[in-house]
Amino acid sequence: MTNPLERLVRVLARLPGIGRRTAERIAMRLAYRADDLLSELTSAMGEVKEKVGLCSLCGAVTTVDVNPCSLCVDNRRDQSVLCVVEDPGDVTALELAGGFTGRYHVLMGKISPMSGKGPWDLRLKELVERIDREQCRELVLALNTNTESDATVAFIRDLLKGRQVKITRLALGLPVGSGVSYSDPVTLERAMRGRQAV
C-alpha cells in the first residue's frame, strides 16, 4: 500500500467504531472513485471545523453563532434540574431518548488516573458555579457505567457535601461496561425514568 494511503488508514483507524480492516476499505473507497466522495467529506469536515463549537455554558455541541446553545436558552426547560454527562455526544443521545426536561452540563471526560486525567481537568469548577448561580435542586449524573465513572460520581458527591442539592444517578438499566452513546433510546429513557439517589 502506498504511504499516503497507509497514513490515511492509520488516522481513520483512530475513529470510534473503525477497525484496521474497515479503515483500509474506506481509504481505498476514498482514493479511487470518480464520484469524489473525498472532496465532499473534506468539505463537510471543513464546515464542521468552521461552524461547530461547544456551548460556553453547558459544553454541548452547537453552532458558533448559537452560543449559549438552544438547550441552554430554552425557557421551557427546568432550570433547577441539571443532567451531568461525560461527553457532548451523550447530550444528543439523551435528547433523542426523551424523558428529560432539565438542562445539561458536560464534564468533558471522567476522572481517569490511567490516562492522567484528574478531577480538575474536568468542567467541575463550572459545575459548582452553575449549581450555586442557577439554584439547582437536583443533579442527575448520567455517566457511563464503569469504574472510572463510579470514581467520578463519588468525587462529585463529596465535592457537593453540605449543598442543598439532591444527587441522583441513571438507573442501572444500562448494561454494565457500556456507554451512554451506545445505548438504544428505549433503554436510555427507562434509565432516566428510574434514576435513584446516590
Next chain:
Amino acid sequence: MTNPLERLVRVLARLPGIGRRTAERIAMRLAYRADDLLSELTSAMGEVKEKVGLCSLCGAVTTVDVNPCSLCVDNRRDQSVLCVVEDPGDVTALELAGGFTGRYHVLMGKISPMSGKGPWDLRLKELVERIDREQCRELVLALNTNTESDATVAFIRDLLKGRQVKITRLALGLPVGSGVSYSDPVTLERAMRGRQAV
C-alpha cells in the same frame, strides 16, 4: 443536531462499513475533541487526493510519481498470467494473500444493469489490448461471487472466444454473496490455488 454536523454524518454514512449510528459517533468525535483529529484527517485526505492515483496500465492504486505501478514494472512477475479484478482494493487483498505471481487488470466495477453499468463502462477494451500485446496465456477472473459478477464472467468468456487464452476463475472457496476485499488471506490464497477453467 446542528446542520453542519448532520451534513457530515450523511457523508460519513456513505463510506463502506459505516452505518448511521457509527457516523454520528465519528462526527461527534471529530467535532469536539481538542486533539484535532479532524485536522489530521483533513491533511491525510488531502495528501491522498494529491499523491494517490490509478495505474494507467492495470488500474490499481499507486502514487502519481510511480506510474505504471510497481506491480506492473516488476520483471520478476509472470507477464503471461493476468488476474482480472473488479476494484483496486481487490489487488491489495490478493497481494496480501500471496499465491499469485502474475499481473493484474482492474475492471473498475462489473456489468450491472440495475445501476446502468454496461460492459463498455468497464476497462474491457484495455483488457483485450493487453491480452493481445502481452501475449497473455491465462486470464484469472478474481471477481466477487454474485450474479452480476457471473454475468461479467460470461461476457468476458464470449468476448475472448477464438483467442488462445485459458480463462480460469477463483475456486469457490469464497463464501457466496461476499466479496474479495472481505475475505481473510487464507481463504483467498486457497481460492487462488484452486482456480478452475471456465
